[in-house]
Amino acid sequence: MTVRSAILAILAQGPCYGYQLRLEYERRTGGSVNVGQVYTTLDRLERDGLASKGQADAAGHVYYSITAAGAAEAMGWIVAPVERAPRDELAVKLALALTLPGADAAGLIAAQRERTTAEVARLRAEQHDDVARALVADALVRSYEAELAWLEHCESVIATVEPYALAAETPKRGRPSRA
Amino acid sequence: MTVRSAILAILAQGPCYGYQLRLEYERRTGGSVNVGQVYTTLDRLERDGLASKGQADAAGHVYYSITAAGAAEAMGWIVAPVERAPRDELAVKLALALTLPGADAAGLIAAQRERTTAEVARLRAEQHDDVARALVADALVRSYEAELAWLEHCESVIATVEPYALAAETPKRGRPSRA
C-alpha cells in the first residue's frame, strides 16, 4: 500500500491533481510512480471515502481533496511502523539454492554481489541537495551493504558446511513428515 | 514472484502435490505460504506451460511435474540476482514525514525502532538446526540492524537540520515546476 498511502499523505498537505501528485511524490522521495497508477489510485481513494474529486478548474486540472477520514488515515499511516515483508526474495532464493541438488548457489551469490556492488557505487555517486532524498538513498546504501556482508557470511558458511549438512531429501511420495 | 518461482524450484527436484509443496517451502525457507495460494499458483504454472498436472494417485494426491521449460526457468531464477524493490516503504514514509508539515517523523522513528528491536530479539532467540533456515534468519537480523542504524542516523540528521532545511512548499495551483 505504499503508493496509495503516500499519495494520500501528500494530499493531506493540500488539494492536488493527478499529474502533480506524481511529481510531488518523485520530488519528495526520489522514487518514481507510473502516472496511470496515480489515477486509478485516486479513484480507489475516492471510492473508499478518503479523498474527493473536484470539478476541473479553468486550466482543466482535476483537483482531489482529502476528507477527514483520509487525513486521519494518512497521519496514522505515517506514525505506524511498517509491516515486515513476509518474504525476503534473496534469502528464499538462497535457501532453495542450498537445498536443491544441482542448484548453483555460488553463482547466485556472485551475481547478486556484482549487482549490489554496482548499485551501491551508483548510489554513492549521487548528489543530494535535499535532506529527505539523501536519507532515502542512505537507507538503500545501508541495506545493500548489509546484504553484501550477509553474502560473504553465506559463502563462508557454505564453504565449511556444504558437503554433508545441506542434503535435502527429495520430497517423498506418500505421507510427508512434518519438519 | 517469489512464491511462484519458489514453488517451481521445488518442483524441479521432483513431482509434488500441493500440500506437500507448502510443507517443503516452509521446511526449506522457514517462511509460510497460504495453502490456497499454492493451488492457484499451480494452476498458473500449468497455464504457462511450466508444470503439468497429473492424475490423482491411489492416495488421492494430485502430483504436479515440472516441464522442460519450467526447469529452465527455475534454474534461471535461482542464479538471477534479485531485482531491488523499487520502493522501500519505510524510507518513503520517512521522506514524507519530513516533507509534510505537522507529520510526526520522530514518532515514526520511535515506533519503528521499537518494533524492529523486538523483532531482532525474537529472531536471535530462535534455534536453527538447519543451515539454510539459519541463513535466512541471519539475513533478516542483518537487515534489521542496518535499519536500526539508519534510524539513528535519521534522528541525528533531523536534529541538526530540521528547522530550516526541510520546509516543503505546499504543492502550488497552476503549473508545477520540475524538481
Add this chain to the structure above:
DNA sequence: CACCGCATGTAACGTGTTACATGATTCA
C-alpha cells in the same frame, strides 16, 4: 464423539504493472 491435521480447491478482492488512447501546450 469432537477435534485436529491432511488435502484440494474456489471466490472475491487488493495493490500494482504495463501498455494503450487521446488531446493540449510548449519550444527548438
Add this chain to the structure above:
DNA sequence: TGAATCATGTAACACGTTACATGCGGTG
C-alpha cells in the same frame, strides 16, 4: 513542423491475501 512534456484516463493482467467449502482419517 515535429518532438517533448503536460494531463487524464482505460484495459488487461499479475501476484498475493483472506476467507470459505468440502471431505478424509486418526486420536484423545
